Amino acid sequence: MPLDYSLLKTGNEISDQTYTLSKKEVDLYLEAVQDQSKREFDESGIELSPPMAIAALSLRGVVNDLQIPGGTLHIGQEMGFKNSVQVDETLRCIASLASNNVRGEWRFMVVTLTVLNSAGHSVMEGKSTIMLPA
Amino acid sequence: MKQQRTENLKIGADLIPIKKMVTMGQIRMYADASGDYNPIHIDEEFGKNSQFGRNIGHGMMAAATISELMAESFGTAWYNTGKMKMRFRSPVYPGDEIQTSGQVKKLEDTTSSSHITCSVVIISQDGDVIISGETSVTVDKSAPDGA
Numbered sequence: 437m438p439l440d441y442s443l444l445k446t447g448n449e450i451s452d453q454t455y456t457l458s459k460k461e462v463d464l465y466l467e468a469v470q471d472q473s474k475r476e477f478d479e480s481g482i483e484l485s486p487p488m489a490i491a492a493l494s495l496r497g498v499v500n501d502l503q504i505p506g507g508t509l510h511i512g513q514e515m516g517f518k519n520s521v522q523v524d525e526t527l528r529c530i531a532s533l534a535s536n537n538v539r540g541e542w543r544f545m546v547v548t549l550t551v552l553n554s555a556g557h558s559v560m561e562g563k564s565t566i567m568l569p570a
Numbered sequence: 571m572k573q574q575r576t577e578n579l580k581i582g583a584d585l586i587p588i589k590k591m592v593t594m595g596q597i598r599m600y601a602d603a604s605g606d607y608n609p610i611h612i613d614e615e616f617g618k619n620s621q622f623g624r625n626i627g628h629g630m631m632a633a634a635t636i637s638e639l640m641a642e643s644f645g646t647a648w649y650n651t652g653k654m655k656m657r658f659r660s661p662v663y664p665g666d667e668i669q670t671s672g673q674v675k676k677l678e679d680t681t682s683s684s685h686i687t688c689s690v691v692i693i694s695q696d697g698d699v700i701i702s703g704e705t706s707v708t709v710d711k712s713a714p715d716g717a
Binding site: 461464465467468469470471472473474476478484486487488489491492493495496499500504506507508509510511512513514515516517518519520521 | 590596606608610616628637646652653654656
């Protein structure tokens with residue numbers, strides 16, 4: 437059953453998903469974006485996940501749980517990375533609605549994103565602005 | 571090693587620009603990698619009937635080149651302290667050649683670290699601004715790689 441977006445209120449949690457960012461997924465991501473930058477490793481020699489792979493993961497739950505309709509446009513994005521993430525780390529991605537307004541034929545929604553590592557520490561925070569047909 | 575050393579950075583300094591071709595194959599691969607299968611990106615018929623008249627690439631796929639630019643310049647400091655704020659201004663289309671560039675706008679030094687703010691922009695081969703925004707990173711002066 438399609439979501440009635442007009443019923444979503446500021447502060448509503450719209451997604452809370454846990455994913456493991458595997459080596460295979462990181463490699464697929466890097467190939468998709470043709471990233472040529474040097475792979476980074478932590479002090480113990482474990483490969484780190486590129487920050488934007490984490491950001492893409494944080495939006496996966498939003499796309500699926502918010503049942504984003506075709507034609508939705510992503511018009512703005514803010515994000516801050518706080519701690520590096522090892523490849524194969526399990527991450528909890530939480531998204532909440534920060535605003536929900538209709539202007540003309542479009543609905544504008546701002547979604548806040550929080551990504552926590554397995555220790556519960558924040559590794560990324562962000563804000564996405566999307567517009568979808570009203 | 572392409573990493574930018576902060577002692578050489580000055581306001582107005584350019585980061586090393588990145589050029590990429592955007593292809594439909596890359597867009598499909600990004601859909602698989604991100605889980606974003608919005609038909610505006612991958613369904614030819616849907617794209618033809620959209621306001622764009624064709625498929626468009628994911629904004630976050632294009633934005634990834636900004637992160638690549640920053641990672642190339644600042645290494646793991648970008649992974650640990652990077653921030654970015656972007657506006658997606660125009661769609662990116664399959665067949666576009668995009669150039670991502672950045673320029674240092676602000677430098678705030680303490681004895682132990684430098685906080686660097688850059689303006690960033692992605693421009694198509696036609697000169698259209700695809701994404702514009704600002705990034706920042708804090709570089710630890712004592713770390714060997716600035717992280």
